[in-house]
Amino acid sequence: METSSTSFIEDLPKGPLDTYRTRSKLNWKKLKLVFEDEEQLKTKIKLWKTLEQNPIFHDSGRELNSDEMKRLAAVRLHQFRKLDFLPKSAVNKGNHKQRMRHLMTVNEAMNICFPDVSVKQAIGMLLLATALEKLGTDRHQFVINGIWNRQILGSVSLTEVAHGSNTKDMKTTATYDRTTQEFVINTPDFQAAKCWGGNLGKTATWTLLFAQLIIDEQPYGLHLFIVPIRDPKTLLSYPGIVVGDMGEKIGLNGIDNGFIIFKDYRIPREYLLNRAADVTPEGNYESSLADPAKILGAVLETLSTARVGIMQECSNMLVSGVTIAVRYGAVRRQFKPSDGSKQEELPLIEYPLHQWRLFPYMATAAVFRIFVTEFAEDYTSSVEKSASETHLGNLNDLVAEIHATVAAMKPLISWTCRDGIQECREACGGYGFLKSARLGDLKSTNDPCVTYEGDNNVLIQQTSNWLIRQWNSLLEEGKVNSPLGTCAFLKNYRRTLSKKFTPRVPGDVVDKKFVWECYEWLITYLVKVTDEKQKQLVDSGLCKFNARNNTQVYRAAILSKVYGEFTALNYYWNRIQRADQDLVLTLNKLGLLYGLWSLDKHLIYFYEGSFATDNGLIVTVKQEILKLCSSLKDDAVTIIDALAPPDFILNSVLGSSDGKVYERLESMFYRNPGALSRPSWWHEILPDSPINDTKLVSKL
Template sequence: MAQTVNKSFIPDLPKGGPLAEYRKRANFDWKDLKLIFEEEQTLKTKYRVWKLLEEDPLFTRSNTNLPTNESKRIAAMQMNHMANLNIVPDEVYNESITQRHKYLCAVNEALHAYSPSLSVKIALGVGLFNNALIAMGTERHQKYYKAAWNREIVTCLAITEVSHGSNTKRIRTTANYDPKTKEYIIHTPDFEAAKAWVGNLGKTATIALTFANLYTPDGESHGLHGFIVPIRDPKTLIAYPGVLVGDIGEKIGLNGIDNGFVMFNNYRIPHENLLNRTGDINEEGVYESVFSEPGKVLGAALESFSAGRIGIMQESVNTLAKAAVIAVRYSAVRKQFGPERDGEDIPIIEYQLHQWRIFPYLAAACVLRVSTFSLFESYMSAIERSQKDSNGFELLTQLVSELHALISSSKPHITWTARDAIQEAREACGGHGYLKASRLGDLRNDHDPSCTYEGDNNVLGQQASNWLVRQWENVESPVGTVDFLNRKDQMMKRTFNCVSKRWSFDHFECESFCLLYF
């Protein structure tokens, strides 16, 4: 006998209202469908989070646009208050890395539905920060992991500089080791090397995981390394001497996030603040690494940031679904132009043109939800394997290129699809879609940066295509995504067989054919 799934935790839909007629036509149980797209535990977590937020006055939503500083103040208060809600039970901390991330993703998706700014603040300050510590730090950095997990510190990741974002090899912030004091001297040579667009840094971050070029006393550069850099006094939020930090100003959206900049003036930090999993400096000031190619290993460690791109994909799918649902519901109650001149108007959802506009995005929300979850599981499985294996970094180095290519191709596709869906939904709702009350304008503004941060979409697409081109000559696919290229010789021998003169190539000039059909 098939096991009956308990669906009682999923709230019922309203029995009346203008959508009731269409809901009655469904020939399937929508709750069953919901449990296909999301795991039971994920849904329970989301409903629990939403209930907690609904009962707390601090999370009451404003009906108007707040001033930028007020948005940041409220988001900061909400983030600090999260620890009091016990949304993430202590036992989750002891789960496997995959289960831990599943739980955190469910929490973050629930928060994103309420406030994208809040979810991004937490994702940056807890998720990405701790991922980086796991990948690049050692036991001596665990205190920061636990402090960030418990919201005892506000953290950020300072990577991008004013003049260099995607091209991390050109980052110019330096970290010179002083053997006399056993300290690193962090320095920003000029404004173009200032760390910029750092989420949480503008007003509240007390700790920044900062990337700088490590120099030993002999003047030799050992490339980019991560450092735990104190920014502000946690009690007063006043910047420490040698640190110039500030907010970059109002943005188009996501104004609850205090994006900031920082410059360092020969600022000293302790020796143990170097994230030393790939390399360290000994008592004599000599750089040591157990890896023959520490730079390559650092690249594998940096791939932990791909979890951030997967998070963006998950949030984008939710945004896409939200926009499509708004447009579908509106089209079911908005009536226009009946088939008869003097007859009654009919809901615009009945028109093929309207279905053609919004149904593909509704389908995309379903497909991309499943594919993104599958990608997340594959990614976390690879990360967990690398941490359990005695040759973990070597294993991760083998996997990293393919994972990066897979994520670099998926993130543009999903975020651009969501972007287009929001715009189409806005237009499909006519003038009412332009009202703030529709939420489509807020969705559009808050989603827009997803197409550029954590990797510009066009640049990511090029990185994915570069990897694919390299596979043509020598297939290296430990994840198995391009195993089909091993059959490229047989595939290239296949020819197109025309079965109809209507589609004969003789009927087309090559250029015209490409323009029309590709």
Template structure:
């Protein structure tokens, strides 16, 4: 308790006291157990650094796009000087997203994804770039997407043709549709870019997409080199501190050593050679590198949800409307069943995502570190990370999208004000649904992997699933033979029973999708058309239930950790059950139509009554549960969600701080036609 008192300040007194006193656990002790002392110490240090450093002081009013870019760059520099970056801090770094997504994402891209990619796909001849990037002499962005091609990377048109006379690669953009775009940091800041281009050897043979580190701006003038055209893409819905840009090459020559050549190379004589001959290992290495960004998105989404549910629950505990009779005191809107149904499932999902994303990100980092330090590559882990991230990145970004919207609506008109911050959180999270793989395209990669596992199952071969996300498939036929047989709400809501239902759904949709693919193939349909015609209601659903199963599985693993006190495990178990029950309730049609539950099984009533009961049981603890998640007030930055609960006091302060609030408009004479 002494450690808790030293690390975590208690909440100030105010209107939220009534709910905090009803909690069945100590939120500070719970936070320390959930996040770990190392994380809590880091948060304390980070928040104090941001609070006291002038570059992080929030502007008092609207700022220009150029000023947003300047601020973000200044903040990135001071964070880099303090060695606060994804490679140094790992999953702890992502708390910075709670302050401002722009600076956090920018440093994530420039100091995280870029460096990881160079270390993973480059060799010793590229390691000097790491030092230059770390000390800020170079700024490098990541450029894959083109104006007319994004998800279909094979369709990318930028070329890198080897010239044996000059021993260099000639970069060329055939037309504007082939211009690289959406690269964060490219528009104004980057000196170098990691560019994906179609490699062509001097004999005219095309070898597919390869990655190069390309100097693009003169370090003396910060102007583009001759043959390079760079532009800024302008204002976006969110993340306007990030200078997304486009780049066009006109027969631009770069050194031969610019090719990241760990897997394949072109020697000085122009011969294309494989450094890694095993195609599966080359694929596993590439997939694991791409997966780092996708696992990051899941973490980012969980932090955005933490902010949104904190604001919505604190506001709902203070906001009062109506009562049993006109004479009674008004009730806090959090007491109403519909408000609980709108918000509490999102609180449960936030905990599910937080637990999953932290553990999954650690796994991904450990995999990459082992790759860098020992050179060993466990291909099965790399491919499973790719599959799991391809399912959970879409799933979690969509969960966060819906949660933030519901939190906005649950705060009524005040939630629509800019000051609530919910609009900004919603806008920033919206990008999570598109970058690092557009969700509806990316999700297909998970189903492709699962279909390969089903081939293993029917042929009696092992299912390579070292992370345990699909190892149960070896028992698929036994699982599919089970039916829902619970007779009480209590048993239905047990996490292990909910998990069994998810296993059944994964097995069912995997078998059904495989059969559809087989039928289409027997009818002579091409591989392309087979994939296209097996997505809706089949492969897409398969990937989503696979991701839902993973989130619940990780949650249950967390519950089994002996670190929890009895009262802490009790409230966590209710959150776990609520997450599972709400997710399954949305799939009742599947459970009935697919034969898992009979028409007399009562599964619909058990789940729905269970959800109502769980929301009611969690009511006393919801404010304490968001206290666990919430950053300090100056980071949360929402009058609706301040820790003291003085909502109306802070709204008044927000209204009154701007002198223009009370001024007559400069165009006042135009208001009426005649004066």
């Protein structure tokens, strides 16, 4: 049982939301320390208060164009780097895990309120430094020092115009010249131009370059290089480089995504990240990994840091969206019973349909918040282990499982956030469409998360491939290589697959054990039939590549998703076991609601695999979802209070913690620039005004 003090958490203001807060018996501050690590929360609160006191981090109240957004994001990052949240002591190796954990916490806190600044920081500092520490050696320490001393802002040059996920066939080359002991970097054509790199467009001074290593015309595959691209004193590009901004996007325009083209651009031999492989001054290739595919895997694994960051980002955006919608739903009243009573109009949150729309996403936000926090511990431990080894050996079982989990969870969380924010926007009606509600900004910020750092539909294939390898290892060798235990249950596959759904007797409780057994059966069934289908296609003459492609729909892709859902639940349930007993009942309800709501999407497979034969399973799952939604109604606002960031960070006219929606709408209406004045073009639309097409076109 936990006994942490909650005195550092400020009380919430009084207001209309107190109607529901007084109904709840939950202590929202204690609940908050279940959803948040105490020390991390203290760091976040300190950071948020610091930002609130700095005018540069306040909303200007006017619409900015793309260039102004880039300038503001860059200036904010510049100001933020001067604060003490990323201290120079980060240069010292010390406790790598603790340092990385702190940096991820700071970036997560920044992301909730200023996602463009957070992304610039994550790419330009955290990702770059992590890659250098994992795949570089002491000869690259000067770059790491430059990052933490605010002398270097980095970028990543991976994706090419004509190549994204297919990294193995990228065209940018780094050819070794032994006469000068330099690598000569070239972009063979425009399709090989590196693109989409954050910070690359305007502000980065170095880039982490993925290029094909060539020695004496022999290719050695994709390797990583650290490359200076701009003079830090002028921000002008160096000769031999064409670098620029890709243009306006549909969101996140504070991030200067760019493209870069190299023409005989030379860098020292030492700029190759050489922990996995190196080139001697004489031009001899040396590697600690015998398999070239392992080198590529080690290189690409550096992207997991960014993917964990995206998981944090999306889970926080879902929290913000649900916070806005639930608080608004507790204040907004619509209709009343037609029984002749004098009852007031009911808040939206009282309606079962509204609960069904929002509460599963509230439960999801709780599960994802805990999953990301807990999983980050396993991830940072893995990074620390790999960074401490002298040489990179074959990817061990822990790293492989971490990678498979990230490959499932980044798509699952970003997709769920996408759908959840849209539901929250609609649940707030017309007011949800106001920019000041912030739901639109959340939506446009989350949108690229389903694509960058690994397109979701491609990424989840890596999870299913790993699960099928575990399945074949089990069938052939009798073992599952799962140090974290995320698929250890496969060892009991015979007993699991023999189970059948037993209709519930009235009064029986649907509990964690029920959800757990359903998921174990579903994952085991899907990995079995996916593997069987792939082998059947190979036996019929297809190569493994096509066999895998032809089993994605309705098989492998679903397998990865349900594995992700179950993994998130397991981390959640393990965490809440340490919570105070007066919180456990509600926390269990949230976990059950997420589990049943997720299973509801996959019920067809239970019938396909004969786990269930009548409609009993369907009725049970759907009835329990509705019961759980109803039972969480009086605690919903308190649960949201425990999840929500401070009002300054949430920055929504509909979602403030005092619940004074209409007072804030009134203030916003009157403060809206130009709201009460006639338009500057008023004379052009008078009935007797001549229409000047030439003048109109020139304005457009």
